[in-house]
Amino acid sequence: MSAITVPTLGESVSEATVGSWLVSEGQSVKKDDVLVELETDKVSVEVRAEEDGVITAIKAKEGETVEIGAALAEFEAGASGAKSPEPKKAEKKDEAPKKDDKPAEKSEAKSDEAKSDQAKSGAGGALTDAKVPVMGESVAEGTVGNWLVKVGDSVSVDQPLMEIETDKVAVEVPSPVAGVLEEALVKEGDSVEPGQVVAKIREGASGGSAKSESKSEAPKAESKSSDDVKAMPSAQRVASENKVDLSKVEGTGRDGRVTKGDALKAVEQGARAPEPAAVAQASAPRETGEREERVKMTRLRQTIARRLKEAQNSAAMLTTYNEADMSAIMALRKEVQDDFTAKHGIKLGFMSFFVKACVAALQDIPAVNAEIDGTDIIYKNYYDIGVAVGTDRGLVVPVVRDCDQKSLAGIEKGIMDLGKRARDGQLGLEDMQGATFTISNGGVYGSLMSSPILNAPQSGILGMHKIQERPVAINGQVVIRPMMYLALSYDHRIVDGKEAVTFLVRVKESLEKPERLLLDI
CATH class of the missing domain: 4.10.320.10 (E3-binding domain)
Structure with missing residues (x-):
């Protein structure tokens, strides 16, 4: 006898509500059968059987709040109990037409026809389910993007069948076996969950034209009536x-x-x-006009819009400005570029200097590297810098880890790798989580000045801008220098004005005198 318990439901989640029990006491279950649905403030989780057996007792009722590790039911492995409700219904349907043997003959005839159709289509193998993969921590659903194959097409093992858009990245659903796509169960625009079956593959079959278009059509979602709302x-x-x-x-x-x-x-x-x-x-x-076009927002774009608005609504956001003379960095890059490229296989850019300058400033002003958690402040003694990258899908912010421990070359390589994978849609969720501070470079698009929006729950974001030659006064003389406006947006709830201004001055000093970064002063 063993207990079925509440599994770990994610970081900071300590309890859940029992939703619907899909089995009853005394019922036999098979491995991976869904037993009960649990619901947290963020996601709905299915608890499955780890092996064949019988549910001997249900300990937690529907609607009850349970903690992680609490017993949901008692389970006896390998035992046999009452049959599940579905087989019972099937038995009733089979038992009903016992007055004569004709229905049974019809059933056998239909089975023979199905086998005949299967043989004609060359589909000799078993049907295998293609399921939505795990899409990352705390990601409970995604939206079906593009189908990459059609019903009747031959597919190989691990060949992408479709794309799923989540709040942050695009995920491909691979084919688990080689064969033919026999049925598509969802259509573009549908919401899907990890583990959900989205297609059926006929293993070992050879591809051909689809016999029925109805198979390629995903089941249409039923319209929800206000009088019949499904709710936990x-x-x-x-x-x-x-x-x-x-x-x-x-x-x-x-x-x-x-x-x-x-x-x-x-x-x-x-x-x-x-x-x-x-x-x-x-x-x-x-209504749209003759020269207008209505296009549904992608899930990524919806999430970008929601998160940016939430940042404005929740944080006491303020921006302070300064400017930096980029002469020294430009001269240094020109002097060492050939040697740097020859040794490291990558060009020395501006971004690595900015990352290093920000790390030095964050070490001096730790509040900018912290975050608010309820009534507490969490100070972070590591420096994972998010670098905003614009892609065709929208803005993403991959993270360069442990920047305080990396050289300029290491930072440049990390930024180049993340930027390439962002544009190719190959970033994983782990690449975009956990940044302590963000740098946004609007200057690559020609922006002269802007106020960046915080990337919650971070307390600061630095905006870089276009380098432009401007007249400036130096030692009583007007000279032309390559200048860049800098903007620091910060959460005034945790960062005071003095700290914000000091942070930006530290960044300015490191950029105008890059030897300070090398000497750690």
Whole structure:
């Protein structure tokens, strides 16, 4: 006898709400059968059987709050119990037509026809499911992008079948076996979860033209009625306490079910039941003109918009400005560029100097490298710098790790590798998580001055801009120098004005006298 317990549900998640039990006491289950759904503030998680056996007792009821490691049910491995509800239904259907043997003959005939069709199509192997892979920590869903193959096409092992867009990156679904794509279960634009079956592959078959277009069509989502809202018990409780109309809340759980996290988000956004006129106005998109085109935002673009707006709403954001004379760095680069390239196989750019300058300033002003967590401040004694990169899909911020321990060459190589993978859509979630500070270079696009928006939960972001020759006064004389405006946006809740200005002055000094970086002063 063993216990089925609440699994680890992610960083900082300590409890969950029991959603729907999909099995009952005394029921036999097989390995990987879904037993129960658990719901946290962020995601919905399925608990599966680790081996064949019987559910002997259910310890946690639907709607009950349970902690990590708590017992959900008692389980006896290898035992046999009552058959699952699905086989029972099948038995009833099979037992119903016992008055004569004709229905059985028809069933056998249909089976023979199916086998005949299978033989004609050259599909001799078993059907194998292609599933959505794990898309990273805390990523519970994605949106189907482009199908890369069609029903009836031959596929090889690990050949990409489709692309899935998550909040941060694009993920490919590979074919688990070699064969033919027999059925596509989702269509472009559908939301999918890790582990969800999205296609069926006929193993070992040879490709041909698809016999039926209906197979390639994904099942259409049923329209949700306001009178029939699927919601987890905890979501219903939150909605009841806060007078939230669940019919106006988009569910992110299984089968479109409204989770506790969805309900809490609706409460935060003030999603009370709107007036009928307001509902009609909000639900009806405006008509487009003859020279207009309506295109659905990608999930990445939606996330960018949401996170930037959240940063503005949650942080006390302020920007301070300065300018740096880039003469010294430009002269140094010109002098050592050939030797640097010959030794390291990469050109010496400006970004590595900025990263090093920021690390030195962060070490002097630790508040800019910290973050707010509730009523606490978390100071970080490491320096992982995010470098904003513009791609065709949108803005992404890959992270160069441990910049305080890297040389200029190491930083340049890291930036080049991340930038290339960003443009090729090959970044993983681990490449974009955990930055302590961000640098954004709008100067590559010609920006002369701007106010960057914080990359939450970070407390600071440095904006680089175009290098432009301008007249400046030096030692009582007006001279022409290559100047760059610098902008530091910071969270005033944790960083004081004096600290922000001092930080930017430290960066300026390191850029104008790069020997300070080499001498660590």
